[in-house]
Amino acid sequence: MKIIRQIGIIFTICWLSQIIEHFLPFPFPASVTGMVLLFVCLLTGILKISHVQEKADFLLENMAFFFIPAGVSIMNYFEILKNSAVQIIFICVISTIITFTVTAYSVMLTVRWMNRRKRDE
Amino acid sequence: MSELTASPYFGVALSVIAFGAGARLQKKLKTPVCNPLIFAIVVIVGILLVFKIPYESYYEGGQVIDMFLAPATACLAVAIYSKVKILKDYWLPVLVGCTAGSAASMASVYGMCRMFGLDRGLTVSLLPKSVTTPIAVSVAEPNGGIVPVTVVAVIFTGILGSIFAPLLIRLLRVKDPVAAGLAIGASSHAVGTSKAVELGETEGAMSGLAIGICGIITVIFSLIIF
Numbered sequence: 001m002k003i004i005r006q007i008g009i010i011f012t013i014c015w016l017s018q019i020i021e022h023f024l025p026f027p028f029p030a031s032v033t034g035m036v037l038l039f040v041c042l043l044t045g046i047l048k049i050s051h052v053q054e055k056a057d058f059l060l061e062n063m064a065f066f067f068i069p070a071g072v073s074i075m076n077y078f079e080i081l082k083n084s085a086v087q088i089i090f091i092c093v094i095s096t097i098i099t100f101t102v103t104a105y106s107v108m109l110t111v112r113w114m115n116r117r118k119r120d121e
Numbered sequence: 122m123s124e125l126t127a128s129p130y131f132g133v134a135l136s137v138i139a140f141g142a143g144a145r146l147q148k149k150l151k152t153p154v155c156n157p158l159i160f161a162i163v164v165i166v167g168i169l170l171v172f173k174i175p176y177e178s179y180y181e182g183g184q185v186i187d188m189f190l191a192p193a194t195a196c197l198a199v200a201i202y203s204k205v206k207i208l209k210d211y212w213l214p215v216l217v218g219c220t221a222g223s224a225a226s227m228a229s230v231y232g233m234c235r236m237f238g239l240d241r242g243l244t245v246s247l248l249p250k251s252v253t254t255p256i257a258v259s260v261a262e263p264n265g266g267i268v269p270v271t272v273v274a275v276i277f278t279g280i281l282g283s284i285f286a287p288l289l290i291r292l293l294r295v296k297d298p299v300a301a302g303l304a305i306g307a308s309s310h311a312v313g314t315s316k317a318v319e320l321g322e323t324e325g326a327m328s329g330l331a332i333g334i335c336g337i338i339t340v341i342f343s344l345i346i347f
Binding site for chain 2: 010043066081092096101
């Protein structure tokens with residue numbers, strides 16, 4: 001019964017997010033709304049982590065599995081991809097390096113700034 | 122053959138078997154290059170093509186699995202919530218790093234897509250490729266992206282990140298574990314985080330935190346762009 005209740009809680013949150021998505025004036029993905037909703041419920045204490053723990057662990061640990069059908073549907077797009085595969089690979093490699101570098105340096109600068117401010121105080 | 126495979130059980134069973142085999146293989150080889158999801162996708166596409174099974178038959182089971190995507194995304198909240206304590210101490214570097222990283226990722230992808238003259242569909246599919254798959258798909262799909270392209274680009278990016286991370290940390294002299302962890306999470310989401318966990322506890326926690334925060338920031342950016 002415990003697991004069924006947890007499934008019920010999470011599916012209810014997902015359903016509420018779909019309703020919210022329907023009424024929002026701009027397109028905001030329901031799954032992300034669900035994430036925000038669940039986070040707020042946990043922060044405010046409406047839900048306790050024990051209310052969703054097992055179901056959440058199950059979903060998070062197997063996250064990759066749920067993307068198999070989405071990935072397999074790539075077989076319907078081979079024609080489109082044939083001509084731009086090399087470019088796509090190049091874009092992935094370069095932007096990963098850029099993202100890593102920008103994030104690392106902006107964090108290091110912020111931490112240095114925080115430390116200097118702490119010293120000055 | 123198609124009557125036999127047009128059952129939801131076929132798609133689900135095939136997915137579980139292929140994914141299980143991939144996970145076992147990765148455990149044995151201990152390398153991020155052999156990703157269970159990529160392995161399963163390649164094996165299933167191969168089987169469908171060889172036995173001439175239409176994608177629609179597989180998708181009878183596929184849609185059952187798809188149903189768990191939104192709940193799994195929602196549960197990322199549980200992962201962020203479990204790190205709420207470190208978030209309190211490091212909220213400023215986390216926010217600055219994730220904002221700068223997400224902006225750099227999207228801007229660099231956009232720039233290169235224009236450079237190569239890729240069409241709008243492909244550009245939208247690649248734009249959110251640095252964030253975790255469920256969020257990337259929720260950004261790409263409603264804006265005209267090709268979902269499977271997004272999925273494959275996201276996983277490929279994750280694998281690249283986990284391979285490059287130790288190298289980049291040395292090359293860029295990133296001595297701060299907070300910076301290293303956030304950079305890994307921002308550039309290569311959950312696949313990279315598994316590598317960050319190996320590097321250290323702070324790296325792992327920061328990387329995990331960056332998955333959720335970068336995801337939300339990328340959604341906000343996409344709302345502004347589209």
